[in-house]
Structure formats: structure tokens, C-alpha cells
Amino acid sequence: MKLYTLVLGDYQVNCYLVSDEVGRAVIIDPGYEPERILRAVKERNLEVKAIFLTHGHFDHIGAVKPLVQALQCPVYVHPKEATLPPYLTQGLLWFNEEYAEGDVVSVGDLSFRVIETPGHTNGSVCLLCEDHLFSGDTLFAGSCGRTDLGGSMLDMLASLKKLAALEGNYRVHCGHGPETDLDTERRENPYIHQRSFR
Ligand SMILES: [Zn+2]
Incomplete structure (x- = not known):
């Protein structure tokens, strides 16, 4: 796997370009700056x-629509994200494919497994590929994402425990901030x- 990280926009979101050895790739979380992402792709x-x-x-x-226009590729999200209120999506959420727990999406020689991790939002997911975990705004280095923007702290704590229970170690690529690894976070x-009580 080849991995390129772009840090984009005022919110410094980590956008990941992940490709196999011959260049078949996915873009994870293109938040801003579509022209910069397209330049990196080229x-x-x-x-x-x-x-x-x-x-x-x-x-x-934020960069999804211009990227789809330029690249003509499908966009995957968990279906629960469609219920996020407009002030949280700014009307920018566009997708034509859905994925959910246990789905595996193959891209070239790479396979991405979807893990549902509600908490930051109800439809938040993490993606596993080889020994890499793309954790979105669920797991951060030493921290976790906010739960007051369409999510739930009880769900978040359960999702973090679910990630901690994965077998083996993973490099963790977060939605914001530095890379970490699962053993360190454990x-x-x-x-x-x-501890959490329902
Ligand atoms: Zn978020």
C-alpha cells in the first residue's frame, strides 16, 4: 500500500490518498481544496x-462534488449520515453508494473493511486495510472526537472499546492530528x- 496524507482547510482535516502498487486508489475524507487533491492525484x-x-x-x-465531477468515481458513506442536520453538513453531503458493518470494498489489490463506530456521529465508520486503521473522528491520538455534533458519548465509549478489541496492532490514521498506533492507544x-453505564 502507498499512503499520502494531505492536511486540508481551516479545520486541518487529514485527507488520505491510499493506493495499491500500480496506482489504483481511494480518497478518504476530501474535506477541502479539490484542486490540491487533484494535483496530488495527477x-x-x-x-x-x-x-x-x-x-x-x-x-x-467539502471537496466531494468537484472531485466526482473530475474523477467520475463512486462515493461511499454510511446511510445514517443522511440524517445529519444541514448545519453539520452545510448541504455538501453527496454520495451514491452506502457501506455498513462488515462490508468489504475492494480497490485494485486493496480491500477495505468497514467497522461501524457510532459516537462522533451515528453513522461514523472506521476503515481497515492491511495493518492500517483509518479512524475518522472516532479515535484520535490520546483522545477521541467530539460527541456534541450529532453523536453520543455512550456510543463513542462503546466504539472505542470495539476498536481496542480488534486483534493485533494497527497504524491509526486519524481524521485530525498525528498518526498513532492501536497498541499505544490501548x-x-x-x-x-x-467506564460507561447505559
Ligand atoms: Zn467530524
């Missing part, structure tokens, strides 16, 4: 097969260890 000779969204907040989706992330 420079690296990538053939973009799909756009994956970890959730529907505006800072993760040891040090206070939210993973927080």
Missing part, C-alpha cells in the same frame, strides 16, 4: 476508483479506559 499518477467518507461532517466532505488513551 502528480502520483493515481487512478481514483472511489471516495470513502468516515462521516458526513462538512469539514470531511495503553494510554483515557477514553478507551473510561
Whole structure:
């Protein structure tokens, strides 16, 4: 796998270009700056097969429409994100494919497995590919995403425990901020260890 990270816009969202060895690629969370993303795609000779969204907040989706116009590729999101109120999507949420728990989407030689991780939003997902975990705004290095923008703290704590229970270690690529790895978060992330009562 080849991985390129672009940090985009005022909210400094991490947009990931993930490709196999011959350049068949996906774009994860294109939040802003479509021309910059397209330049990166061209420079690296990538053939973009799909756009994956970890959730529907505006800072993760702002470049979707111009990219679809330029690349003619499908856009995947969890169907629950369609119920986010407009002030959280700024009307920018557009998709034509849905994915949910356990779905596997193949792109070239890469397979992405969808893990439902509600909490930041009801339809937040994480994506697993090889030993990489794309965690959106669910798991951050030493922290987790906000739950007051269409989500739930109880769901978040359950989702963090679900990620901690995955087998083995993963490099974790977050929606904002630095990369981490799952073993470090299992040891040090206070939210993973927080007790919760339903
Ligand atoms: Zn978000």
C-alpha cells in the first residue's frame, strides 16, 4: 500500500490518498481544496476508483462534488449520515453508494473493511486495510472526537472499546492530528479506559 496524507482547510482535516502498487486508489475524507487533491492525484499518477467518507461532517466532505465531477468515481458513506442536520453538513453531503458493518470494498489489490463506530456521529465508520486503521473522528491520538455534533458519548465509549478489541496492532490514521498506533492507544488513551453505564 502507498499512503499520502494531505492536511486540508481551516479545520486541518487529514485527507488520505491510499493506493495499491500500480496506482489504483481511494480518497478518504476530501474535506477541502479539490484542486490540491487533484494535483496530488495527477502528480502520483493515481487512478481514483472511489471516495470513502468516515462521516458526513462538512469539514470531511467539502471537496466531494468537484472531485466526482473530475474523477467520475463512486462515493461511499454510511446511510445514517443522511440524517445529519444541514448545519453539520452545510448541504455538501453527496454520495451514491452506502457501506455498513462488515462490508468489504475492494480497490485494485486493496480491500477495505468497514467497522461501524457510532459516537462522533451515528453513522461514523472506521476503515481497515492491511495493518492500517483509518479512524475518522472516532479515535484520535490520546483522545477521541467530539460527541456534541450529532453523536453520543455512550456510543463513542462503546466504539472505542470495539476498536481496542480488534486483534493485533494497527497504524491509526486519524481524521485530525498525528498518526498513532492501536497498541499505544490501548495503553494510554483515557477514553478507551473510561467506564460507561447505559
Ligand atoms: Zn467530524
